[in-house]
Amino acid sequence: MSESKAFASKISIQGAYLGGENPLPIFRNQNRDRSVKFLNEFSVEQSNLVGYETGEIYLPHRWQDRYTRELTATEITTVVLENEHLRATFLPELGGRLYSLFDKENQHELLFTNPILQFANLSILNAWFSGGIEWNMGQYGHTFGTCSPVHIAKLIDEDGNEFIRIYDYERTRNFYWAVDCHLPTGAKNLRVHVRIINDRSEMTPMYWWTNIAVRETPKARVFGSTDEVIFVDQGFAGYGSSKLPYLPTVPDVDLSFPQNFPFANEYFFQNPKSMSSPWESILYEDGQVFYERSTAALRYKKMFCWGNHVGGRGWQEFLSDASSADFSPYLELQAGLAPTQLHGYQMPGNSAISFTQFFGSFTKIENQQLLNVKWSTAQEKISDQIEKVVPKDLLESENLRFEKLATQTPLEILYQGNSWGALEQMRREKSGEKIPAGFIFESARNVQISEWIELLETGNFPDSEVNETPSSWMVQKEWISLLENSRQNWLSALHIGNYYFEIGEKEIAINHWNQSLEYKSSPWALRNLAVAQREAGNLSHALDFYEEAINKFAPELHDAFYEEYLQLLITAEKYEQLWEIYTEIILIRIPSERIDLAAAKAALQLGHYQFLEQIFTRTFAQIREGESTLVAIWFEYQATLAAQRSGVVVDDQIRKQVRQSARPPKNIDFRMIES
Template identity: 30%
Template sequence: MTLSVAETGPANPLPPLRPLDGTHHVDERERAGLPRDMARQIAYEPLRSLLPERVRDGYGRSRTPREVGTIVLENDRLRATVLPGFGGRVVSLFHKPSDRELLYRNPVLQPADFALNGAWFSGGIEWNIGATGHSTLACAPLHAARVTAPDGTPVLRLWEWERLRDLPFQVDLWLPEGSDFLYVGVRVRNPHEKAAPLYWWSNTAVPEARRVLAPAEEAWHFGYERRLRRVPVPVHEGVDRTYPLRGEYPADYFYEMPEGQRRWIAALDGAGQGLVQTSTDVLRGRKLFVWGTGTGGRRWQEWLTEPGTEGYCEIQAGLARTQLEHVRLDAESEVSWLEAYGPLDADTALVHGGDWDAARSEVEDGLEQRLPRAEFETAFEHWLTSADTEPGEMLATGSGWGALEVLRAAHKLPGTPFDESTLGDAQRPWAELLGSGSFPEPRRVGPPGETLVAPHWRDMLETAPAEPLTEYHLGVAQWHAGDRAQAVRSWERGLELAPSQWPLLRCLAVADHEAGNRERAADRYTDAFDDLCQERRDDGETWTAATAALGREAIGALLAAGRIAGARSVWERLLPATRERGRFRLIEAQLLLAEGDKEAARAVFDAGFEVADLREGAEAIGELWSRISDEPLPERYDFRMRPPGTDNSG
């Protein structure tokens, strides 16, 4: 299909050593009043690092039409369009008899900083695994192949190795002949000898001019002020919150469903038509996310698409009651469930009437009529018999990380082959370490590749010959494990003989910053940036990404240490194209203000800029504006997602 696409660009070559932002975080005081099982699962191994992933922040706001590879499933009733190169996203689910699109279909593919590792885009149905937030695979390719079920039904299998938790997973999609429902079978496996924290939410974008219904009388409300509290459904504070456009600020509503209740959620328009999602009981949670009608929420909606596009909300289904929790997946075990997505037509007067029980019953009765629960449970059992069926024709290829793990541990994962042929340049040095016990030195000068941080890889690095690049990777793995002192020693050892010093100096600068030593952090960032400028070979994509990433961090550290002239020196050595990017226009305004030129800083705002990788919930633009001007923040810069004066420090 042809979409207007802003390319995702190169990944940030600097390993993400700093703690994650706390946007989706509840502090311990809040936890004390929560149900015991919820509090326990919130405290159970929350993600503290993005490693071994890299941040994806190389995209901009310039879009051009281009063809994007799709896989289409179709029967006589439905047509589902999947993007295997972008996390297996179902971007369209079209119901033929009613001539209706059931999802919010975004006409553009515009990355924004909403995924755990950055790049994410809105629309369709996405599969979120790993930890609280949108998956690191949102803009990454998955393996995809055709599978034939025992009854002859063609199945699309998607699979990949999720690297934050080291778990392989598969998503099987099929359309039974004559069915109005897209079936989705999901399996996550833990092949390791140790239990793992598991997170899964299937996230569906639907037009926001809907009423969202779920079988609940209470919900857990979570907003960007980071408070989790129980509220009644549907009316809270005098407003029916099941209508997404009746709240001012972005918010999550996690529905509290009784035990034994069939799991479903629906979004229906003014005529009682729309989408219903249901699942087997393992997928316990249901959620509504709304952007709200405030300036910030509307601005984000515009940011993610183009003018004239309708707004959307999200209806979601997950393994836990809230997205702040992780569940335990025991060693050498797996978890599976079945989902279904399809159209629903309900009595308008009932679903939009004042009787919440009647509204819910109308939807549940309609679902039972179209997809009986018993029949659905039987479909799940039938699917399980084919979950191990080996795929046939390959349709798309994901990463080689799963192949590397299978090569290392000889995992047996029937149905999801991670073939050695998928090993690529990123995996080859690690395969060599596995085979020879030594990490190879690079054949050409360039930023170091990705670091694997799991205990087994860290053990191999510790016993490998202590070459500079090995010490660099070992330090990153030790830092991830929480052994910061040992990480610093590894980086310092590597520095003694390293021909390329800036990667090690940057790691040491981060360590200094985290330890509160601003002066030494500034020194090391200065040395690192000097070394990079001497070493970079050209203004190609890789070196440009490294210079931009290191320059951005260095300027921040130098300004924090009060070294304004040093920050200006770094700014002037950034490549001209980098300085024109919105993120760096914001940095320029910060630098000008630090130099005492408030007028010039204001001129940067007046000229206009767009920070393509502005983080969800970030308020840096508004905070800087308040130091420059007493005027209200211009709407184009207003991305605020919480009421003024509320604390979101976590």
């Protein structure tokens, strides 16, 4: 093969069905910043923007929370980029994830490639899967589009090598992004050039972390281009600064070996500003080194591991298929714009961020000795080796070359993603604006955007039936301005209210939702008014609105309405009422996992122990990373049984004894930290 080639293909895999979306608008956390605790003194730079804009935000996207753990034979569309040395396989239907980076010469996979496609509740929008290289952007967490389709186009460089561009328009922060992937002839590493464009006049919060899943083996050792790290304490409660390989989290233990962590943990390499080409790597027992090296913009690196404990191993198996010959534990090497993932980043208006990353591997038998020497000694040798395979001059020259190619117009669309970029292009053309160079969004009218096209073309937003799920949500201010100037109906008023609630103007939002009800009563406006009352602390009024929605529209209501309602009954400690509703629900539909979990909380309080025993035998698909709801119910149930056996009332002493002596079933134990 004389030149690199890019083409569409397919793979077959055992996979879960992603299912539908949660139809309800999930509003942002009005506490836009998170509080972060420091365990020791940090520099001014490291203290800047800590927690900034890291509060949960979802709209206009919908939660992807309807998947199960049922696997079937599934065919997935891929885009392949390859040269004579490497084959890179991307998943355009799933965020453009780099699924596999295969060394053709040595017939060896360089990444952790999951043998199945199993979704779990770990991303901003819930659904996430492990493996490969993921492009996280815009907001703290696994990115909005990680399980959604994106665009991939083919281009050709000045030497005739084909390369691909993964790209989209991100609707929450309203920016454009592109990941150009190159495998020029002769290259033994994948070269990726990222471009993020904020072409609006105002500053926007920004986030970028490249997540690289690699195999974790018993003696694998992690290195970075500095020993200065920010570490996370055992309870994920605060940040400290120290130097590798010994950290206060596990005293006197070399934590460059991730298997030495007895709990899930992470640390962030703090490379100095003067470092032009920071890197990170993992060394395996056979002398193989996998590395990532980048230009200076992606200055910070990270290691995350699940930890050598029951919960961590449980998560690894939960996310994959431990019975497969291709199964392996994994850890993540990551690279980002800010000191940690809880540090914010401000992107000025009318600006762009760009950087280049190299991903590759090499093997030297003599590297086996580096597993048994001081970390600093081994780090120097690994640094020299990486400099030989990715010289700084090569990285910089390739970065300049890629920058020139970044605005080139694609030749061919290999996969057409969602329609939101095309809709934004229509809106801009209508108002005399342009989209950035290098992006192509082919027009495709579909249900999601047809209403917005009608608003754009006629000035009016179409009406619809209240028992139909609104086709999409929209909180972009330019569209809200068009809505406010249109002829009003229940749905336009609902959308306008959503926008104002999202930006914190709650009274204005409530007025619009009440107007929506005046046009036509709907479960959507009633539910939103319930959310407003709930957030104001008025639980009884919130319950009234949920109950009105259920009483009026019950036969057609989605499970998501009941999930929120039952959770509020738990908060209000109305267990009898919850159990009565639950027993009615299961007569007419198969309840969702969240409904069953709410019922489990009520069952514990009401003594329905046979139901609990059944719950504890199940494996739930929707358990959140770090969530201990089910484990907490199990421990309280065991404490109750222990108290009954002793003929006493359960108290904190019994609870403590149970937690020290009993172990929850593996299928429900997903604690990040065991206590």
